[in-house]
Amino acid sequence: MSDPKKTGGGTAAVADRPAGIPETPQRSVRVVMLALMITMLLAMLDNLIVGTAMPTIVGDLGGLEHLSWVVTAYTLATAASTPIWGKLGDMYGRKGIFLTSIVIFLIGSVLSGMAQDMGQLIGFRAVQGLGAGGLMVGVMAIIGDLVPPRERGKYQGMMAGVMAVAMIGGPLVGGTITDHLGWRWSFYINLPLGAVALAMVTIVLHLPKRKGTQAEVDYLGAGLLTLGITAIVLVTTWGGTEYDWNSAVIMELIAIGVASLVGFVFVETKAAEPIIPLHIFRNRNFTLMSVVGFMSGFVMFGAVLFLPLYQQSVQGASATNSGLLLLPMLLSMIVVSLVAGRVTTSTGKYKIFPVVGSALMVTGLFLLSRMDVDTTRFTSGVYMAVLGAGMGFLMQITMLVAQNSVEMKDMGVASSATTLFRTLGSSFGVAIMGALFTGRVQDEMVARGGGAATAKSAQLDAASLAKLPEAAREAYQFAVSSGTHIAFLVGASVGLIALAASVFVKEVPLRGAGPVTQQAEAV
Incomplete structure (x- = not known):
């Protein structure tokens, strides 16, 4: 029997490699990972860069009343197509479907950069979002x-780093491109990447070709799921902004969403190749990780939205460096994610990480809810680091456990379902925390008589804020700090649900066990 120590870690990969998938040399894996990280960067950077360019785009194309649809069309298309891309990859082969999603994303980017009016831009952004739905899932x-899951922890720090680069670099790159090259290059920049x-994916990635299944694509299920997701995203996007929460439009969308999802569940029980096989939810760990992913998405995107707003409005930070304001949270997230990944790889243990991560997330959000007009940047930075540590424990572990909980044939739908829950969580988080924030700001401004500044001025930067009368400025700063207090307090409450779900996760050995275990199994 060969000495497993001489295999250099490759044994784990072979032990759990499904039939038909050839062993990939470690060097090739690293090259493929580089290509995948570039693709992740494409998906994450886009909205951040475009968001910075939006004022210039509106000034050039007009159509201010349709501004929100530039983001909404992209978000809707991404969320609705995510589970479909995952299922197509399982059915017809991962590589071809992944390359197709990249091509569609790039076509959408080119068309968006060539748009001549706001209507065209919205339509082309939907095309771009359609491709983006397959990027992260792929x-x-x-x-x-x-x-194998046991070895995947080695790459967690790389994925966390890509997210941090996107969040910090997105606004800076977007502003630089818009100022020096024009807003159209905020879309064209996707082409070289x-x-x-x-x-790289075409040349280096070698996966077995899968024969197309004889069963037809579940078009009815896909349609019902798309309709349900669209209704949910529109409710969270429009509720409290475009329409009152109790308006007829919102009520109708809620009814459509509920009816569509109920119909989707019924159809999936009958379909030969369901878009999301319901049997994967019978696995306790997969279901619990879906809950944790939803809650972490809820919290993280809410924090990314309100932390720069608080630091700009209350602490007087520059909007130009808004990405840098999140540096304590992002650095903490990267370091913790890297450590958690290495420990998972060396020990095969992971249950402690979602538990500790959820606890730190709740603690960090509670600390952030205590910020007021006198909180220093150092103190808020420490609070952000605590939250970042919690997110670092959770960010990749949720996907790792979810993928380890399903068979290899369901890897695509498991990845897409987990990504979808996190996306929907972010939509709900931004909507609910945003509504509570806006309501509290309005109430405090009325109570303190800050009539010179309204809730609409919640986007004021430090320079504009300085032009307000002193009384109005102080009232506004107090209102914003009060708004962030209630938003983060709600986030902490939501985090408790993630903590409760994490406690019930069962420690199931990760596929790709260590050399000693493999040797025993071989004997």
Whole structure:
């Protein structure tokens, strides 16, 4: 019998490699991972860069009344197509479907950059979002195919780093491109990155070709799921902003969403190849990780929205460096994610991480809810670091446990379902925390007589804020700090649900066990 120590870690990959998937040399895996990280960067950077360019876009194309649809169309298309991309990858082969999603994303980017009016831009952003729905799912599913769960922790820090680079660099890159090259290049910038990713994936990634299944795609299920997701995203996007929460439009959307999802569940029980096989939810760990993913998405995107707003409005920070304001949270997230990944790889243990991560997330949000007009930047930075540590424990562990809980044939739908729950969580988080924030700001402004500044001025930067009369400025700063208090307090309450779910996770051995276990099994 060969000495497992001489295998250099490759044994784990072979032990759990499904039939038909060849062993991939470690060097090739690293090259493929580089291509996948570039693709992740494409998906994460887009909205951040475009968001910075939006004022210039509106000034050039007009159509201010349709501004929100530039983001909404992209978000809707991404969320609705996510589970479909995952299922198509399972049915027809991961590589071809992934390359197709990249090409569609790049086509949407080119068309968006060529848009001549706001209507065209909204339509082309939907095309771009359609491709984006397959980017993250493809990345996660391909990693699931290539790297056993036990070995995947080695790459967690890389994925956390990509997220941090996107959040910090997105606004800075977007502002620089818009100022020096014009807003159209905020879309064209995707082309060189996408071309590199396409070339590297095409040349280096080798996965077995799958024969198309004889069963037809579950078109009815896909349609019902798309309709349900669309209704949910529109409710969270429009509720409290475009329409009152109790308005007829919101009530109708809620009814459509509920009816569609109930119909979807019924159809999935009958379909030969369901878009999301319901049997994966019979696995306790998968269901619990879906809950944790939803709650962490709820919290994280709410924090990313309100922390820069608080630091700009209350602490007087510059809006230009808004990405840098999140540095304590992002650095903490990267370091913790890297450590958690290494420990998971070396020990195979992971249950402690979602429990500790959820607890730190709740603690960090509670601390952030205590910020007021006198809180220093150092203190808020410490609070953000606590929250970042919690997110670092949770960010990749949720996907890791979810993928480890399903068979290899369901890797795509497991990845897409987990991504979808996190996306929907972010939509709910931004909507609910945003509504509570706006309501509290309005109430405090009325109570303190700050009539010179309204809730609409919640987007004031430090320079504009300085032009307000002193009384109005102080009232506004107090109102914003009060608004962030209630928003983060709600986030902490939601985090308790994630903590409760994490406690019930069962420690199931990760596929790709260590050499000693493999040797015993072989004997």
